[in-house]
Amino acid sequence: LIKQLRAIVGDAHVLVDADLRAPYETDWTRRFHGPASCVVRPASTDEVAAVVRACAAAGAPMVVQGGNTGLVGGGVPGGGEVLVSLTRLTRLEPVDDVAAQVTAGAGVTLEKLHQHARAAGLDFGVDLAARSAATVGGLVATNAGGIRVLRYGSMRAQVTGLEAVLADGTIVSRLTGLAKDNTGYDLTHLLTGSEGTLAIITRVRLRLVPLLPARAVALVALADTDAALALLATARDGLPTLSAAEVFYADGLRLVREHAGLPAPFSEPYPVYVVLECAARTDPTDALLETLAASDAVVDATVASDATGRTRLWTFRETHTEAISAAGVPVKLDVCVPLRALPSLVRDLPATITAVSPAARPIVFGHLAEGNLHVNVLGAEDVSTEVTDAVLRLVAAHHGSVSSEHGIGRAKVAWLGLSRSPVEIATMRRIKDSLDPAGLLNPGVLLPSGSSGAAR
Amino acid sequence: LIKQLRAIVGDAHVLVDADLRAPYETDWTRRFHGPASCVVRPASTDEVAAVVRACAAAGAPMVVQGGNTGLVGGGVPGGGEVLVSLTRLTRLEPVDDVAAQVTAGAGVTLEKLHQHARAAGLDFGVDLAARSAATVGGLVATNAGGIRVLRYGSMRAQVTGLEAVLADGTIVSRLTGLAKDNTGYDLTHLLTGSEGTLAIITRVRLRLVPLLPARAVALVALADTDAALALLATARDGLPTLSAAEVFYADGLRLVREHAGLPAPFSEPYPVYVVLECAARTDPTDALLETLAASDAVVDATVASDATGRTRLWTFRETHTEAISAAGVPVKLDVCVPLRALPSLVRDLPATITAVSPAARPIVFGHLAEGNLHVNVLGAEDVSTEVTDAVLRLVAAHHGSVSSEHGIGRAKVAWLGLSRSPVEIATMRRIKDSLDPAGLLNPGVLLPSGSSGAAR
Numbered sequence: 054l055i056k057q058l059r060a061i062v063g064d065a066h067v068l069v070d071a072d073l074r075a076p077y078e079t080d081w082t083r084r085f086h087g088p089a090s091c092v093v094r095p096a097s098t099d100e101v102a103a104v105v106r107a108c109a110a111a112g113a114p115m116v117v118q119g120g121n122t123g124l125v126g127g128g129v130p131g132g133g134e135v136l137v138s139l140t141r142l143t144r145l146e147p148v149d150d151v152a153a154q155v156t157a158g159a160g161v162t163l164e165k166l167h168q169h170a171r172a173a174g175l176d177f178g179v180d181l182a183a184r185s186a187a188t189v190g191g192l193v194a195t196n197a198g199g200i201r202v203l204r205y206g207s208m209r210a211q212v213t214g215l216e217a218v219l220a221d222g223t224i225v226s227r228l229t230g231l232a233k234d235n236t237g238y239d240l241t242h243l244l245t246g247s248e249g250t251l252a253i254i255t256r257v258r259l260r261l262v263p264l265l266p267a268r269a270v271a272l273v274a275l276a277d278t279d280a281a282l283a284l285l286a287t288a289r290d291g292l293p294t295l296s297a298a299e300v301f302y303a304d305g306l307r308l309v310r311e312h313a314g315l316p317a318p319f320s321e322p323y324p325v326y327v328v329l330e331c332a333a334r335t336d337p338t339d340a341l342l343e344t345l346a347a348s349d350a351v352v353d354a355t356v357a358s359d360a361t362g363r364t365r366l367w368t369f370r371e372t373h374t375e376a377i378s379a380a381g382v383p384v385k386l387d388v389c390v391p392l393r394a395l396p397s398l399v400r401d402l403p404a405t406i407t408a409v410s411p412a413a414r415p416i417v418f419g420h421l422a423e424g425n426l427h428v429n430v431l432g433a434e435d436v437s438t439e440v441t442d443a444v445l446r447l448v449a450a451h452h453g454s455v456s457s458e459h460g461i462g463r464a465k466v467a468w469l470g471l472s473r474s475p476v477e478i479a480t481m482r483r484i485k486d487s488l489d490p491a492g493l494l495n496p497g498v499l500l501p502s503g504s505s506g507a508a509r
Numbered sequence: 510l511i512k513q514l515r516a517i518v519g520d521a522h523v524l525v526d527a528d529l530r531a532p533y534e535t536d537w538t539r540r541f542h543g544p545a546s547c548v549v550r551p552a553s554t555d556e557v558a559a560v561v562r563a564c565a566a567a568g569a570p571m572v573v574q575g576g577n578t579g580l581v582g583g584g585v586p587g588g589g590e591v592l593v594s595l596t597r598l599t600r601l602e603p604v605d606d607v608a609a610q611v612t613a614g615a616g617v618t619l620e621k622l623h624q625h626a627r628a629a630g631l632d633f634g635v636d637l638a639a640r641s642a643a644t645v646g647g648l649v650a651t652n653a654g655g656i657r658v659l660r661y662g663s664m665r666a667q668v669t670g671l672e673a674v675l676a677d678g679t680i681v682s683r684l685t686g687l688a689k690d691n692t693g694y695d696l697t698h699l700l701t702g703s704e705g706t707l708a709i710i711t712r713v714r715l716r717l718v719p720l721l722p723a724r725a726v727a728l729v730a731l732a733d734t735d736a737a738l739a740l741l742a743t744a745r746d747g748l749p750t751l752s753a754a755e756v757f758y759a760d761g762l763r764l765v766r767e768h769a770g771l772p773a774p775f776s777e778p779y780p781v782y783v784v785l786e787c788a789a790r791t792d793p794t795d796a797l798l799e800t801l802a803a804s805d806a807v808v809d810a811t812v813a814s815d816a817t818g819r820t821r822l823w824t825f826r827e828t829h830t831e832a833i834s835a836a837g838v839p840v841k842l843d844v845c846v847p848l849r850a851l852p853s854l855v856r857d858l859p860a861t862i863t864a865v866s867p868a869a870r871p872i873v874f875g876h877l878a879e880g881n882l883h884v885n886v887l888g889a890e891d892v893s894t895e896v897t898d899a900v901l902r903l904v905a906a907h908h909g910s911v912s913s914e915h916g917i918g919r920a921k922v923a924w925l926g927l928s929r930s931p932v933e934i935a936t937m938r939r940i941k942d943s944l945d946p947a948g949l950l951n952p953g954v955l956l957p958s959g960s961s962g963a964a965r
Contacts (some may be wrong), residue, residue, distance in 0.1 A: 151849040196691050223932045232879035233845045234910040236928040238937045242698035389689045393607040471666040472692040476679045481694045487943035490587035
């Protein structure tokens, strides 16, 4: 097989030595790692198709990897798979300015996509902190979210078509980017968020949004999560230009400030902080200030309209992931509850976690408008399963999702049943078996291994 | 089976007599009709599930019907099926004003949904002319579009969850309406637009949008489709409140005026007309007028801000379907092309049609922003297959879709291959077979009959 793979992609792009494989075999959080039989780096859809055909003929399972910025172990080997890295699929076509769309290879980074869209006077609707390494293929395969979902939706809402290689090596291609197309099952939507278990996405057609040069950011201090939701309601109602609403808490701010050596944003600490961003063609600062003045929920606030000031305020929120990683190997959870359940979840979390692990240090932050919290627990590495179980059961009791934007990967397979019914899981298995009967694509990711193909 | 069905839904809701069945057996365009073995009218998801289990046990194929306003014969029998009518699933739950969502039974009409949302100070993002009869179940099953897709997207973009009965009578239910939920394959998106071939949708969870009371409508006269696209670009750029952009042509206006006895909108006729609507919290009339004044493409225009005037302008566009139906039984096509291909398609259509049928009278109108044209051909009933074939081949040559928003139904099955590749169709068949192995749900709709189950 190695010989065949070398013939397809060239000797330099089949990595067999342990040293060369290593960067691909561990995720960046250092929580997930496994040996690959080799790493293969195709440079085109046709090469991916040939790789898949060779692996299928050899009965060799594959794991698919983009920028390796995933947080649930979905892109690292379980053990012994051929690791298909898509980072060489970097072709970025010219922006179609009539349709306001662009076609990008799976290996194009989010940052490159942003630069490309902006050079054409447009913008891309999804943004997140891992932008310099995260690839569009991975973002689509995991239906990534990020900080602008409030305005533009998740990756799913940006994808107008895609090209992918099925488990038998055939290619489905749908890149015309039609605004409406009701001609049968929407394979694009089925593959979006399927985490590489149904096909390998090699190219995507993406919707672009207007470039909004005028931005204003507010960092707002509040008494509690209820007050944050009241502010959100006021902002959504009064600010059509609202494009982000992020929440974090006192202990997260303290950790970020220690890690990055930042001054305090306010003269005294407060329990809850919300970052609001408005984006428009003309300066939205006045409207933002008026909305803040009109909200009874605001305890203190600081607003920045210039680029430096905006970055300074965003840093308090965006440094959370990095500061937490620097403090240890966290148990990382990413949950979503109906908005009205959010205050209750935030209230119940600390006791739920310390009941399992008294010394644990939970840091919570997230995307307020979607009820999406990133729950990071430091000092609980040795009881990570127990902490995960306790938090996710609490989330399920609030009718929430055990994975809001990170996906299931390997990390959450055991808890899938908290969010999906046995009928839903059985239905997913049927679909998986119909498209990948031998279970060669990302085995052990999303669905329990042994659930597909011969094992049934 | 009839006896079992009567036990499930009550004698009054199993219609066996030909007279009682008749209204369900023909679509409203009078182009599609077929006999049902009986019509069964369940009133709840549990009743639908029991009906499906009884039919599955008897090996009886089913056809699913909502408001019977479909345009491609997807809701009428091919011959001998049990027709499952969902119009009694009319439960409409209170609006969740924190999440801005609502849960509705499949049989709730679009009009009832609008009234319900507006009573709660919100609105629903999809609107179309058949609103008084079209049901939300059918709208989701066909991923309906309509006149506000420009602003809010198609039905797919409104659906945050659904409940459905699978071919074996089991129920999948996902009605929490979480804003983000990456826990495996998105069955909601798979079922949306699947035209009742994978499951019977019984309830849907829908996103609501802000109620925008201030509206302004312009009817604009232009020289050609290129000018219409230029106006669209100017309007999209300058009017964040733009919520509709519809196009029609001189011959359509003439037919509408004759049918409805309407006065001319302008002192002289023009080749192309575009309806623009802006919707906002505060009066968008001035911004609309400024945009029209700034556009070189505008030849003449009339603007209305009051309800009566707005309705008067919309009537020219919205009466098209009714006026065409009154003039005969049209060949109805619903196509979509990349925006930059639209002028060329409009130019080539008449000659393509008259080459097949010299006396045919094509009437074209549609949704400008999506490149979505409704092509209606009068006087070609006897050569409908040939006209359909010629038009859809022309569309395919423009890299377009043979069904933009109506779906495939029975009408377009033969042309599915113009828009979907053999690999895509084979993939759809695999999915169909995995969820409905006996091929009992809507046989002959969307995929050719005999493609699933025992026939393979």
